[in-house]
Amino acid sequence: MxxxxxxxxxxxxxxxxxxxxxxxxxxxxxxxxxxxxxxxxxxxxxxxxxxxxxxxxxxxxxxxxxxxxxxxxxxxxxxxxxxxxxxxxxxxxxxSQGFTNLASELLSDEEYIDESAVSWIMRETIHTLRELHDLNIVHCDIKPDNIFIKKDERKVKLIDFNFSMELIPAELPQRNIGCTPEYAPPEVLLLKRPWTTASEVWSLGSTAFVLLYKYFPFADPYTSHRRTPNYPENDCLSYKARDFLMLCFHRKPECRPNFSRLSNHPFIVDTTRRPHGRLLSSSKASLVPFPAIVKAS
Incomplete structure (x- = not known):
């Protein structure tokens, strides 16, 4: 071949x-x-x-x-x-199978994605990540760019396993991988610790934040260890969605919920919430379509 x-x-x-x-x-x-x-x-x-x-x-x-x-x-x-x-x-x-890239959806849609859509995208992504973790694999680069969705069937497909690693080193060589700073947790970005399932929880939270607000949670991801996410003024996000984000963004990785707990969070299991339906203001959005990838030193 x-x-x-x-x-x-x-x-x-x-x-x-x-x-x-x-x-x-x-x-x-x-x-x-x-x-x-x-x-x-x-x-x-x-x-x-x-x-x-x-x-x-x-x-x-x-x-x-x-x-x-x-x-x-x-x-x-x-x-x-x-x-x-x-x-x-x-x-x-x-x-060709009817999937669209989630980052492309963000850039082409002038309106915010409603909470119910973000909920099922998170639910399906969590389900897939749990299967990966059961196989001793961490994806290490969860972000909208690496998620494809099929809206009519509510399906998700993850792509780009270039940075993926084993949770417990077995067959793969030890290596210093890169990361996308805007979606990386402080323990990986600043302390250069290995990726864990808790690291993926942070990346999932960053992805959910970007889907809900169309900008990154931290203007400077290298300050995420001492700052809170940049929620907008007059935020009308539901309590359930806000609580989901807060849990994902706990600064201590050992305090973040595991994926089993996340899959049962009210934001994930409750599909009856109303959309927040605000229009995107071009002056407010600061989402960069393809943020730079930083190589680990």
Whole structure:
């Protein structure tokens, strides 16, 4: 198998070490997404040995483990194109299945997302993260950019497992991963501690905050250990939603609720709340579509 087996339709994203494109397989016109890694540019800690003893990207390893998790993007195949010096992950094309990217939804919709919608998005994301944690995996980069939703069926799919790690180190190499500061908890961002399930609770809270308000909870995420989230004046968010956010943003990771407790929070289980329905003011919003990723030192 090689890249020549696919026809590229359009570019989706391009980074220092990876490129993501929308494509289709020539043999059967199967729509898919290709994510390929430049062999020369990627560091050794981004790879793990496969059962056959060959190197493979950690993301491909993670996707193999999550193949039965309905809330994770599915890897169709993985191969190395030796001539092009690329490792290639072939993913299902979520757009062709009616999914939309949550970050794109935020940028295209002039109104706030109502609480009931945020509630089911959080509920499905929590369910998927619990399945990942049961597999000894932490995602490490939960944010709207990495969440796809199918509104009519209330389904969620997580993507981008490039930073994912094992909760208890077993087969993957120890590594210093990057993070998206706006969604990272203070113990990871400032103290450089490993990601835990409690870290994912903070990221989930940051994601919920952005969905509800369309701006980040902290103007400077590096001060989140000594500041409170930047709630707007005359906030009409429900008590249940506000309490959910407060629990997620506890500065001490050991004091944050686990995902089992979060899944039973009234904000998650109560779908009868009214929308807060305010229009987005362009002068107020400070949401950056694709915040910079900071590499761990």
């Amino acid at each position: 090689s890249l020549a087996s696919y026809s590229i339709v359009e570019a989706i994203a391009h980074g220092d070490t990876t490129t993501v494109v929308r494509a289709y397989r020539k043999s059967d016109s199967k729509k898919c997404v290709l994510k390929y890694y430049d062999v020369q540019k990627n560091k050794s800690d981004m790879f793990v040995l496969s059962k056959s003893g060959q190197p493979m990207p950690i993301e491909a390893y993670i996707l193999l483990k999550t193949k039965e998790v309905q809330g994770c993007v599915r890897m169709l195949e993985f191969f190395e194109d030796e001539q092009m010096q690329k490792f290639v992950i072939v993913l299902e094309d979520l757009h």
